[in-house]
Amino acid sequence: MKILIAISSKEYSKPTLQVGMLAAKAYNASVTIAYVGQKISAFGTSDVGLAQESNAKWGIERPGVRVLEWAFNYLAENKYITPEIANAGFQRNTLVDHGKNRLELHLKGNYCEEVDLILRRGDIIPELRNEVAQNGYDITVIGRSKKRRMAHDLVQYIDSSIYVARDLLPFKEFRLLQAVDDSKGTTKALLYGSQVAKAFNMPVDVLTVSKRESFGKGYMGAHKKALKIFEKVGVKPVSMLKVGDPVKTILDIATKNHLIVMGVSQLNPIIQFFKGSKPLHVMKKCDSPMMIVK
Amino acid sequence: MQYSKQLNTTIYWLTQKRWLIFAFLGAFILFLLPAPAGLSLPGYRILIIVFIALTLIISESLPLPGIAFIIIILEVYFGIGDPNSIAKSFMNDAVFFIMGSLMLAVAIVRQGWDKRIALGIIKLTGNKTHWVAFGFASISAILASFVGGHTVAAIMLPIALTLIKYTSKDRKNVIRLSAYLLFSIAYGSLIGSVGTPSGGGRNVILIHYWQEFGMPQISYLEWMKFAYPLIFIQIPILSWILWKNFPPEFNILDNGINKLKEQVAKSDYITSTQITALIIFFLVFLGWVFLSEKVGLGIIALNGVVMYLLTGCVTWDDLHKHVNWGVVLLFGATISMGVQINNTGAAEWLANNIIKIGGDPIVSIPAFTDGLVILLTTLLANILSSSATVAVLGPITLNLPGDSIHIGLVMAISSAFGYFTAVAAPACTIIYASGLVKAKDFLKVGWKMGLASIIILIIYANTYWVLIN
Numbered sequence: 001m002k003i004l005i006a007i008s009s010k011e012y013s014k015p016t017l018q019v020g021m022l023a024a025k026a027y028n029a030s031v032t033i034a035y036v037g038q039k040i041s042a043f044g045t046s047d048v049g050l051a052q053e054s055n056a057k058w059g060i061e062r063p064g065v066r067v068l069e070w071a072f073n074y075l076a077e078n079k080y081i082t083p084e085i086a087n088a089g090f091q092r093n094t095l096v097d098h099g100k101n102r103l104e105l106h107l108k109g110n111y112c113e114e115v116d117l118i119l120r121r122g123d124i125i126p127e128l129r130n131e132v133a134q135n136g137y138d139i140t141v142i143g144r145s146k147k148r149r150m151a152h153d154l155v156q157y158i159d160s161s162i163y164v165a166r167d168l169l170p171f172k173e174f175r176l177l178q179a180v181d182d183s184k185g186t187t188k189a190l191l192y193g194s195q196v197a198k199a200f201n202m203p204v205d206v207l208t209v210s211k212r213e214s215f216g217k218g219y220m221g222a223h224k225k226a227l228k229i230f231e232k233v234g235v236k237p238v239s240m241l242k243v244g245d246p247v248k249t250i251l252d253i254a255t256k257n258h259l260i261v262m263g264v265s266q267l268n269p270i271i272q273f274f275k276g277s278k279p280l281h282v283m284k285k286c287d288s289p290m291m292i293v294k
Numbered sequence: 295m296q297y298s299k300q301l302n303t304t305i306y307w308l309t310q311k312r313w314l315i316f317a318f319l320g321a322f323i324l325f326l327l328p329a330p331a332g333l334s335l336p337g338y339r340i341l342i343i344v345f346i347a348l349t350l351i352i353s354e355s356l357p358l359p360g361i362a363f364i365i366i367i368l369e370v371y372f373g374i375g376d377p378n379s380i381a382k383s384f385m386n387d388a389v390f391f392i393m394g395s396l397m398l399a400v401a402i403v404r405q406g407w408d409k410r411i412a413l414g415i416i417k418l419t420g421n422k423t424h425w426v427a428f429g430f431a432s433i434s435a436i437l438a439s440f441v442g443g444h445t446v447a448a449i450m451l452p453i454a455l456t457l458i459k460y461t462s463k464d465r466k467n468v469i470r471l472s473a474y475l476l477f478s479i480a481y482g483s484l485i486g487s488v489g490t491p492s493g494g495g496r497n498v499i500l501i502h503y504w505q506e507f508g509m510p511q512i513s514y515l516e517w518m519k520f521a522y523p524l525i526f527i528q529i530p531i532l533s534w535i536l537w538k539n540f541p542p543e544f545n546i547l548d549n550g551i552n553k554l555k556e557q558v559a560k561s562d563y564i565t566s567t568q569i570t571a572l573i574i575f576f577l578v579f580l581g582w583v584f585l586s587e588k589v590g591l592g593i594i595a596l597n598g599v600v601m602y603l604l605t606g607c608v609t610w611d612d613l614h615k616h617v618n619w620g621v622v623l624l625f626g627a628t629i630s631m632g633v634q635i636n637n638t639g640a641a642e643w644l645a646n647n648i649i650k651i652g653g654d655p656i657v658s659i660p661a662f663t664d665g666l667v668i669l670l671t672t673l674l675a676n677i678l679s680s681s682a683t684v685a686v687l688g689p690i691t692l693n694l695p696g697d698s699i700h701i702g703l704v705m706a707i708s709s710a711f712g713y714f715t716a717v718a719a720p721a722c723t724i725i726y727a728s729g730l731v732k733a734k735d736f737l738k739v740g741w742k743m744g745l746a747s748i749i750i751l752i753i754y755a756n757t758y759w760v761l762i763n
Contacts (some may be wrong), residue, residue: 006608027645035660038726038727038729040723040726041354041679041716041723041725042354042357042358042620043618043621043717043720043723044677044717044720044723044724044727045618046396046616046617046618046621047399047444047447047448047618047720048723048724048727049616050403050448050616051447051448051451051452051727051728052727054408054448054452055451055452055728057406057452058408058452058455058456058557059452059456059718060452060455060456060459063727063728063729064729103443112437126310141703153309156302156305156306157302157306162445182761214565215476229457261427264340265550268298269298269299269301270301270305270356271304273305
């Protein structure tokens with residue numbers, strides 16, 4: 001498994017890094033921590049490159065390197081990287097420019113074999129999309145964005161599951177809220193949800209919401225299947241069958257201590273583009289961390 | 295699933311290229327409409343190309359060379375010129391100059407003069423923040439007037455960043471100091487870049503238009519006589535505005551200056567390559583002053599590049615890597631477009647319409663015309679880029695009533711009022727890319743600097759230029 005963690009600054013990205021690294025540890029996954037710097041006008045790219053080379057001669061690092069250094073220190077403090085690498089400290093001069101707007105520092109991990117720190121520059125959506133397309137990540141971990149359209153674009157265009165981190169995780173009180181319906185997206189989401197619940201020993205709420213007063217065969221079947229899957233991995237889930245608007249119900253039930261897991265919408269991409277989807281509406285409005293499984 | 299993925303990819307492409315689609319759709323609709331009264335068909339079509347080019351440049355929905363090729367291709371397909379005449383209008387001395395000045399910038403930055411400049415500034419200014427910032431602005435302006443703002447910003451940036459770094463390790467403690475010093479460099483470079491024809495590609499584009507349109511021209515030294523005093527008026531105003539907007543957290547920069555001195559002391563003695571590079575640049579400068587009217591500024595710049603290559607001051611690999619070839623191609627194409635705007639009569643038609651809208655004041659009050667040209671140029675320079683602005687607006691403003699030298703210089707100078715955004719000039723982009731100033735900082739201080747510069751230029755052009763004429 002490969003996990004991409006997108007960070008922006010030490011002030012805002014600690015929860016993102018925390019949850020991304022915990023997931024990487026649980027799955028023994030390869031992990032890449034990416035910082036995407038601001039876009040530069042096409043008129044100035046060469047001049048900026050020249051200026052940055054001059055800066056390097058004076059020992060001045062390029063923007064974003066400090067954020068990577070903070071990420072490195074976090075990895076070292078939490079023993080995610082080998083003691084030899086951690087003790088050597090953050091080596092700015094070992095950031096390798098691979099071209100294609102990508103600088104990389106390769107580290108050896110303790111729990112995860114591969115830990116890479118990378119620096120890219122440009123618009124965040126195209127850069128993350130390219131990174132995922134080029135390196136085939138399974139999960140992209142991001143923080144909550146203030147930009148309204150950002151969440152929509154990430155879910156719509158990035159070809160991996162998306163985990164939206166919020167605050168630092170208070171693990172002891174944490175619960176997993178698995179949203180279940182009869183769609184294809186739910187099946188994969190259940191696999192992820194059950195693995196996470198098992199790995200972190202989390203209590204689970206399995207929620208199915210019907211818009212009609214009665215639950216159809218499909219919904220009931222999916223709900224029962226979900227309960228069985230969790231029981232199989234040794235977790236006793238709480239069954240919740242509710243009637244109402246799915247998005248509103250999920251938002252009413254979810255607290256800050258819930259990790260919401262939902263499958264990606266199976267709606268036509270054109271409809272999703274204009275109208276959004278259930279996972280997207282939940283993501284925009286809730287304060288809980290959330291995983292949208294693709 | 296596969297279908298859904300492909301559809302999603304298509305939607306992504308459409309959202310990323312929405313401005314490209316808008317440009318071509320808009321152009322297609324305009325193409326189907328008849329040309330406005332008084333405008334020739336080729337004139338109308340070149341304006342359609344201008345619409346496409348401006349939309350694509352501002353939105354950056356295509357790489358710069360792609361935009362350049364679209365302009366050239368459409369000029370031929372729209373019947374504005376045959377392939378050979380378009381090719382001829384594409385390559386000229388102004389493009390040689392832009393290419394040469396970008397290469398000279400690489401050669402100059404590579405010489406490591408920055409440490410000596412740093413030492414020079416400190417010796418002159420001492421350790422008080424406002425004098426250091428004033429020194430940065432002044433030196434940037436003077437250097438930029440000869441070698442261009444992009445070169446100066448690349449040289450000066452590490453000096454300022456070193457001062458900031460050693461003044462406080464925590465960036466939160468030096469937010470205003472960073473903005474104060476960095477804007478002194480960028481805005482100082484912008485102000486200085488109008489001082490001589492070699493200060494910026496836009497100046498040379500204007501000179502090319504004067505030649506191409508058979509208008510009177512001025513020499514290198516005459517240009518300096520017109521434009522240089524403005525630098526000395528603007529620099530103190532810049533320093534005052536920056537001081538008021540970004541009152542620095544530290545009034546004395548003892549720590550930073552001492553560390554900077556230590557860094558500079560570590561550098562080697564001046565090398566023979568550095569002396570050679572300096573002599574070559576001095577020769578280039580002499581060439582610009584005394585020979586440019588005969589052989590052109592571009593040829594002299596390229597001559598300097600050849601000398602740098604011959605003496606080993608710079609390698610071709612280095613030049614090739616650091617020259618923005620997309621910019622060279624785009625300016626070639628925009629100049630070609632500008633020439634065609636004039637040749638097809640579109641420039642005259644637009645100028646006449648501006649006169650109609652503006653009424654009598656445009657014809658009878660030079661200051662009114664100046665104000666209009668300055669506003670138009672400043673607006674476009676801040677969203678497009680200064681050189682592209684002169685390339686597109688030049689033919690139109692030069693067709694306005696009045697002295698073409700006066701109007702041309704007003705336009706060239708106001709194209710340097712790119713204080714509002716990071717895209718207006720490479721010097722602004724360079725400080726923006728440092729991550730220490732934000733886009734909103736440009737707006738915060740830019741409108742004040744812009745307003746002051748506009749008022750000063752109108753007064754200056756209608757008093758000092760009248761006096762020296």
